[in-house]
Amino acid sequence: xxxxxxxxxxxxxxxxxxxxxxxxxxxxxxxxxxxxxxxxxxxxxxxxxxxxxxxxxxxxxxxxxxxxxxxxxxxxxxxxxxxxxxxxxxxxxxxxxxxxxxxxxxxxxxxxxxxxxxxxxxxxxxxxxxxxxxxxxxxxxx
Numbered sequence: 001x002x003x004x005x006x007x008x009x010x011x012x013x014x015x016x017x018x019x020x021x022x023x024x025x026x027x028x029x030x031x032x033x034x035x036x037x038x039x040x041x042x043x044x045x046x047x048x049x050x051x052x053x054x055x056x057x058x059x060x061x062x063x064x065x066x067x068x069x070x071x072x073x074x075x076x077x078x079x080x081x082x083x084x085x086x087x088x089x090x091x092x093x094x095x096x097x098x099x100x101x102x103x104x105x106x107x108x109x110x111x112x113x114x115x116x117x118x119x120x121x122x123x124x125x126x127x128x129x130x131x132x133x134x135x136x137x138x139x140x141x142x
Contacts, residue, residue, distance in 0.1 A: 010041040014111045014123035023127035025091055031127065032088035033109050040113075047114040048072045050087045054095055054129075058103035067092060085111075096130030 019032035031052060037045075052068040068089040076082070098105040107129045113121045 010039050010043075012040050012043075012113060012121050013038045014113070014121075016109060016111065016123070016125040018109075018125075018127060019088075023125075024131075025127060025129050027091060027093045027096070027130060030088055030090050031109070032086070033125075034084065034086045035111055037083050037085075037111075037113065040115075043119075044116040045078045045113050046073070046116050048078065048085065049110070049112040049114070050085070051110045051112075052089055052091075052107070053110060054097075054105060054107045056103055056105055058100070060103070065095075091129055094130075096132050097128045098132050099134040101135050 015036045015038070017034045019030075025031055048071070050068070050070045050072075051066055053064060053066045055064040056062050068087075070087060072078075072085075077085070095105050097107055106126055108124045108126045110125075111123045113123075115121075
């Protein structure tokens with residue numbers, strides 16, 4: 001029989017609510033999020049990191065750029081004392097989100113939890129910056 005102790009620590013959940021329901025932002029807009037942390041089951045969190053970043057996926061080397069970063073280590077701001085949080089930052093002009101065939105550029109909000117000991121947990125939530133239409137395959141090259 002498996003018990004909770006046999007499975008190790010519970011997997012936390014981070015629910016993120018964006019200020020815009022469709023997660024669509026334009027360059028220089030302010031992105032604002034609220035988050036809620038659940039399921040830590042008594043584990044002590046020693047730090048929380050908030051970040052807004054972009055990354056590429058596809059052929060070739062993958063790139064990553066951090067636009068905003070904040071680390072919180074104040075115990076009064078950690079669950080269970082406080083299980084919610086919020087942050088915001090203005091967005092840059094570029095790079096814009098892009099859904100190409102060869103490469104994709106994605107923006108996301110990341111909330112990372114560091115627990116006492118060496119365990120950490122990362123929660124990423126994608127949003128769109130700009131309005132570049134997705135690439136479409138051409139019918140034929142006549």
